[in-house]
Amino acid sequence: MxxxxxxxxxxxxxxxxxxxxxxxxxxxxxxxxxxxxxxxxxxxxxxxxxxxxxxxxxxxxxxxAPIDLGELESLAEFRIPLETTAVRLACARASEADIAGVEEMLDACQSGAPREEWHRVGTDFHVEIARLSGNPFIVKAIAGAMTRLSRARWLEVWTEPSREQAWREHRRILGFIKANDPEAAAREAADHITDTRDRLLRSLNEDRRGLRARGFAVIGLR
Amino acid sequence: MxxxxxxxxxxxxxxxxxxxxxxxxxxxxxxxxxxxxxxxxxxxxxxxxxxxxxxxxxxxxxxxAPIDLGELESLAEFRIPLETTAVRLACARASEADIAGVEEMLDACQSGAPREEWHRVGTDFHVEIARLSGNPFIVKAIAGAMTRLSRARWLEVWTEPSREQAWREHRRILGFIKANDPEAAAREAADHITDTRDRLLRSLNEDRRGLRARGFAVIGLR
DNA sequence: CGGTCTTGTTTGGGATACCAATCCGGGATA
DNA sequence: TATCCCGGATTGGTATCCCAAACAAGACCG
Structure with a gap:
């Protein structure tokens, strides 16, 4: 290379x-x-x-590039129409093998896994779902959005219950795709994006002092 | 610079x-x-x-970069959820001055204008509408999509009626935003994207011979 | 006559040399 | 002591140099 x-x-x-x-x-x-x-x-x-x-x-x-936490709202607003479209298309287009591949990825992340692993899978899940849509533009847009989110997610204080909650939501989305129920999958995906945004914002707000102590300029966080 | x-x-x-x-x-x-x-x-x-x-x-x-006309379908599929979201948000957020600005842009393109002008305004309209949404991610995504579309649109054989049709649709979208009717605006935007995609595909299909004569590799056009 | 091997040319990848702008600090001055 | 100004050091912008790989044409061999 x-x-x-x-x-x-x-x-x-x-x-x-x-x-x-x-x-x-x-x-x-x-x-x-x-x-x-x-x-x-x-x-x-x-x-x-x-x-x-x-x-x-x-x-x-x-x-x-600085982290602009004010972007978090716009980012969710951007992801919702794209990801709901992605899961609808996935219902129509994804093969069982494709779905099984994503399921495997989720399974591979057991509770003992290191933090990096959780972080990576939590990002990749959304990109893989987008891939099931078969639309390369959606894939690239979601991948870009998840990249921008990535660093803010490192700042999040991950509690066990909130992590479990996110994983449950991932499984539910995948379950509806597997059951070929596009509208339920779309609803679940939209809720998931809203929920994770709120969890992230709440966590960052509670930890503002900690963030600043670690030297992060907290831009745009209301 | x-x-x-x-x-x-x-x-x-x-x-x-x-x-x-x-x-x-x-x-x-x-x-x-x-x-x-x-x-x-x-x-x-x-x-x-x-x-x-x-x-x-x-x-x-x-x-x-080669032009991949097979992208046209994916591109429309990508734009529809984004632009419908954009016009809905525009209804909620755009000021009258913002809307007037876009209206002015459309008015400035009279029937005697050179082809370059029509091409540019036909692209910029969508970006400006996206800007009214106030969401920078949507703006960038739409701008990128219109850039990818741009060269294919040069290949299109523009007939007077089809151009008129497109302009009527632009005005209708803007009209619904002005009237603060988000759902009608969204419906109109989705239809417009579908229509222009079909017009473009039809034109390119009818002109395949002409395209090849002008030396273009027609990739992916079904 | 056809195929293969060689060799010279061209290309992009990387390293380095040089320049102008900027930044920073120290010293002179009011 | 505070301020201003000047000069050196550092930076990114640009030009150029060298190299290895790719390519193409031509010569040589079967």
Missing amino acids: SQMLQIHDQLREMILSLDLGPGERLTERWLESRFEGSRTPIRAALVRLEGEELVRRDGRNWIV | SQMLQIHDQLREMILSLDLGPGERLTERWLESRFEGSRTPIRAALVRLEGEELVRRDGRNWIV
Whole structure:
């Protein structure tokens, strides 16, 4: 694989895992020494990440994109029509094998699994459901939305019951798709998006002090 | 403005206006002489355009993204839930001044206007409606979808009646938003997307020979 | 005559050199 | 002591250089 793609993937991972703080400045020279490559592939990776809105220009400088918690409402508003459409289409188009694949993914995440695993599956579930719709534009839009949500979700204080609740909702959505009940699946999906948004906002609000203590600029959180 | 952005914008325009043929190969050295800049900013522009899917890698080479007419169905399927949501939100949120602005845009396009003007306004209308929703994710998604549609719309054989039809539909959508009737506006928007998709597909099918004569690879058109 | 191998050219990937703008700190001055 | 100004260090923007891989044409061999 080209060096640029390696740098892109590593940097992306560092950003999404909050290894690099939101708003943090990135100098090309620091990245140069960090990744032991020259500025040419690094610049390409930065331009690419800029397209994914994980990195941004601040004047002439590069910074890690800040987390704007005010986006959470718009994001839910955006996801609801898309994901309800996705599950409706999935009912019509997904094969049993496709559905079984997603079921397997959920099963693989047992209660003893590490936090990273829960985080990843909680994101991928929605992308996989979108994939069942067979519509590549929906898939890409949902994947992008989940990426933007990803870092905020790391900040969430995950309690056992709320996590269980989310997983129950995932299973119910999948169950309705399996039972070929598009309207119930759509209703369930919309409720799930609303619920997780509310859980996230409540958790972040209760933990504002903790967030700031960890150095996060809490932008746009009402 | 930085040289890279200039090159990006010019190249983008050349691609969208079909000045560069879909599938055509782009060598960095040719672009270098064409834009009288060195490869560094050119490569940045290419990476950026790759993110917008207007340019693509073919092995180690760069090519102008081919037009995949098979996307037209998926694209409509994607736009319908988003644009119906957009008009519903617009009813709730748009100010009269906002609506008047869009109305003005439609009025400015008189029957004597050049083809480029009709093309641009026909695209921008949908983006502006999305903007009235106040949701930046919807705006970006619609803008991206209209960009992907843009080149296929140049291929369309525009008859006077079909153009009139489209404009009538635009005005009806806007009228329902103005009258604050979200459900009628949503219905109208969905119908409009379906109609324009059908018009486009019909036109392209009737003109397959003409398309091929003009050197376009007609991918995915059923 | 046909196929294969070679070699020269072209291409993109990466490294580096250079420049102009900006940022930052220290010292002179009021 | 506070402020202003100047100069050096650092940064991103651009140009160029080198290299390995891909490609194509032509020569050579069967």
